[in-house]
Amino acid sequence: MINLLKLTLLISFFYTQLNYSQEEKNIELLNKEIMDTSDEFQSEVFFKKAVSFFIQKKWDSTLVYSQKQLITSKIKPLENFTHFLRGYSFREKNYFYESEKEYNLISNKFKFYNKVRTILGDLALEQKQYKKAITYFKEVLSLSKTQLDSSYIKSSSITHNLGLCYLHLKKFNESEKYLTKSLLFQEQKRDTLELIGSYGDIAILYYEQYKDDIAIPYFEKAYQLAKNSNNLNSRYTTSKNMAAVEENRKDYKKALAYRKEMEQWKDSLNNQNKIYAVAKAEKEFAVKEKQKEVDILHVENELKETQRNIFLYAAIGLLLTLGTGVYFYSEKIKANKLIATQKENLDALNTTKDKLFSIVSHDLRSSVNALKTSNSSLLENLNSKNIPILENLLQKNSAIVNGAYSLLDNLLNWALLQTEQGYFNIDKLRLFFITEQVSYNYKPLLNQKELSFENTVTKKDIVFADQESLKIVLRNLLDNAIKFSEPNGSIKIYSTNTEENYCNLIVEDNGLGMSEATRLKLLSDSELLAKKENEDIIGTGLGMQLCRSMIKKNNGKFNIESELGKGTKMIVSLPKTSPHG
Amino acid sequence: MDNINVFIIEDTVSESNTLVKVLEANNYNVVATATNFKDALETFYKSKIDIVILDIFLNGSPDGITFAETINTVPNVSKPFVFLTSSTDRKIFERAKLTQPFSFLMKPFNELELLYAIEMAVEKFYTQEDVFLSDDEDTVISDEYLFIKKFKSLKKVLITDIIYIEVEEKYCNIYTEKEKFVILISLTKILNLLNNSIFHRTHRNFIVNANHITEIIPSDNLILLTGNNRATLSERYKSITKQFRLLK
Known part of the structure; x- marks a missing residue:
């Protein structure tokens, strides 16, 4: 009787072990299926939560949420799944009866219906309802191999469990049949753990029938296999079995040895369990630490982010400051450059002005001096009553005075122009009358020099210009034309309309002409002519400068065409339309 | 056809003499000359005058402009006038310009410039511009007279x-x-x-x-x-x- 009691104990040991080893392998695949289903029903919040707790192996929570899911939702396929989850959880919590109830609620349309039947078999076995278990197992075994595979069911373990059921019912023949069959499978698969279980179970089967000769080698086989494995449970069970066997054989010495070994494994097992617990605690601690670390990292990240933002803004700010700095610096450099060039220009202008003053005063002095000497000779001749020569001298005097006057006139106009003090009013002008009025003053001079003069500007030519400044320009141009003409030369004033918006007024002579260099000098700004060639003819250049400035102020253009020895064309282009539209 | 009556206001006698000489040579009738603002105003209201030639500066002050401003304020009395000036001082000009219509003659001037200035003054005053300068027309019509350009100078004909x-x-x-x-x-x-x-x-x-x-x-x-x-x-x-x- 003692033996039998011990044996029962042993059997249950093997059974549990076998069942779990089978479960572990399929659980991952199952989890995956469940996850997929959960993904399919995103809107079902409770189901989703239940599944997530299920995977985390938090059975109580799984039960709570699955209950909620069952109450709130009416989705049929999910119901089966939910019952499955609940059944599994109850079983894990060792509420076998509740578990069985849940599994029974699952309809046969459920994807893992066969699996459910298998589990029900397992449950029946666990609750020692062997006959019930046998019907479940047989039902499942009758299925085809593919059906079994698709439900993640191992036929070998079912066969083994069937054998176990028969063993419990003392139907040794049936038991032997199934156990040997599962042993054959397992030997093929070479799964050490399962083999140990099977050898053990078979050994017990024979032992129960008092076929010790057959049983003992199986026990030993199991023991040897377990010795080589590192599974403590197996080693404990096999050594325990061996101890029982030796005890029955009355070989107490060996039995004691086995018993000791068993005790050792038991301790180890306990230790291992402790270690597991410690490890679990450690793990939890580690998880907590990790969580802390994560929190710290999170905070650090936030800190870093704010720091980065601050840095970014600071960088942008700095960049802006730098940009504006560079901008203002470049502006300053530009301004400096401008000032420098302006200074250069001013210096040049100032030099020009100084030069101009010296030339003008020199000119005036020589004019007055010439007048002085001429006047004294005039007086002399008057005293000696040399009348015929007087007219000649007077004409000479008047020429000198005219020259000096026009120089002074230019000087005055130039000063007015520079200081913007003069009256300036652009108006509609008929060119013919202006040219007539200006040339009228030169009639005596032209006659004296025996120059032919022609004004062919038409009355139709209308320009927009300031009358007085235009007169000054014309006076200077005529002055020059007369000055650089040989006796018996000819001077023409005429107009052309080659451009759409400009009327060209041309003063042409066939006098001395000028070199290209002189021409360019006359057209360039702030250049005064030095008195080199033609000592008594070439003037200051003030007149030409005045012309250029005046024409520019009248929105006109100025050009010179000339050839040495052939003559000069002075071309003044004036706008035909009012600058104000 | 009658000659045009000109009134000269000029403080420098030699200059007014030159003016008289040139004008008379061109068949203008110089009615009177005045040398100051007071005499000028008196003579102006007394005489039959067609055009006034006046120096901007009379004895150092711009009384010429004041004279123009004065006769301009009385309706139906004002006559065409020409300013004489020797400087193009902008401030003076800006003031003179307000006495519309504004015609001026820069000293020194020649005969052509003087005649031109008179014609311009008449044209502007009776707002019939571009008459004497063009080849198409030669007559400006006022309420009283026809002013006709004959050769170099102007003549007038009483409309009645x-x-x-x-x-x-x-x-x-x-x-x-x-x-x-x-x-x-x-x-x-x-x-x-x-x-x-x-x-x-x-x-x-x-x-x-x-x-x-x-x-x-x-x-x-x-x-x-x-x-x-x-x-x-x-x-x-x-x-x-x-x-x-x-x-x-």
Whole structure:
């Protein structure tokens, strides 16, 4: 009787072990299926939560949420799944009866219906309802191999469990049949753990029938296999079995040895369990630490982010400051450059002005001096009553005075122009009358020099210009034309309309002409002519400068065409339309 | 045709003498000369004057401008005037410019410039610009006179002296009691500018001074005028007879 009691104990040991080893392998695949289903029903919040707790192996929570899911939702396929989850959880919590109830609620349309039947078999076995278990197992075994595979069911373990059921019912023949069959499978698969279980179970089967000769080698086989494995449970069970066997054989010495070994494994097992617990605690601690670390990292990240933002803004700010700095610096450099060039220009202008003053005063002095000497000779001749020569001298005097006057006139106009003090009013002008009025003053001079003069500007030519400044320009141009003409030369004033918006007024002579260099000098700004060639003819250049400035102020253009020895064309282009539209 | 009466306001006698010489050489009639603002104003109201030539600066102050400003404020008294100046000082000019219409003559000036300035002043004053300068016209019409350019200078004809005008293409023959002369003016312009209660069109080519009509003979299409002048009355313009009280 003692033996039998011990044996029962042993059997249950093997059974549990076998069942779990089978479960572990399929659980991952199952989890995956469940996850997929959960993904399919995103809107079902409770189901989703239940599944997530299920995977985390938090059975109580799984039960709570699955209950909620069952109450709130009416989705049929999910119901089966939910019952499955609940059944599994109850079983894990060792509420076998509740578990069985849940599994029974699952309809046969459920994807893992066969699996459910298998589990029900397992449950029946666990609750020692062997006959019930046998019907479940047989039902499942009758299925085809593919059906079994698709439900993640191992036929070998079912066969083994069937054998176990028969063993419990003392139907040794049936038991032997199934156990040997599962042993054959397992030997093929070479799964050490399962083999140990099977050898053990078979050994017990024979032992129960008092076929010790057959049983003992199986026990030993199991023991040897377990010795080589590192599974403590197996080693404990096999050594325990061996101890029982030796005890029955009355070989107490060996039995004691086995018993000791068993005790050792038991301790180890306990230790291992402790270690597991410690490890679990450690793990939890580690998880907590990790969580802390994560929190710290999170905070650090936030800190870093704010720091980065601050840095970014600071960088942008700095960049802006730098940009504006560079901008203002470049502006300053530009301004400096401008000032420098302006200074250069001013210096040049100032030099020009100084030069101009010296030339003008020199000119005036020589004019007055010439007048002085001429006047004294005039007086002399008057005293000696040399009348015929007087007219000649007077004409000479008047020429000198005219020259000096026009120089002074230019000087005055130039000063007015520079200081913007003069009256300036652009108006509609008929060119013919202006040219007539200006040339009228030169009639005596032209006659004296025996120059032919022609004004062919038409009355139709209308320009927009300031009358007085235009007169000054014309006076200077005529002055020059007369000055650089040989006796018996000819001077023409005429107009052309080659451009759409400009009327060209041309003063042409066939006098001395000028070199290209002189021409360019006359057209360039702030250049005064030095008195080199033609000592008594070439003037200051003030007149030409005045012309250029005046024409520019009248929105006109100025050009010179000339050839040495052939003559000069002075071309003044004036706008035909009012600058104000 | 009469000479134009010019009034000279100039404080430098030698300059006014030069002016007088040039003007008289060109058949202008210098009515008077004045050397200060007070005399000038007095003489101006006393005399029959057609144009004023005045120096901006009289004895050192811009009284010339004040004079122009003064005569401009009295309606129907103001006459065309030309400023004489030797400087183009901007401030002075800005002030002088306000005395519209503004014409000026820069010293020193020659004969042509003077005559031109006078013509410009007349044109601007009677707002009939571009008359004397163009080849198309030669007459400016005021309420009282026709100012006609004859050669280099201007002449005037009292409008009430005109008996009738005969249009001949772009010319107009003017008949007065004393003379007959030709002016260049468009028919439309002369019709617009003459007082139409006195001058009536009687024919495509005739404009008649109603005050000089002595007799109208509709049957002969004839209008008899003073001084044995005759004008044609065409069918189209016969309605003018209704405007006169006829003796029956």
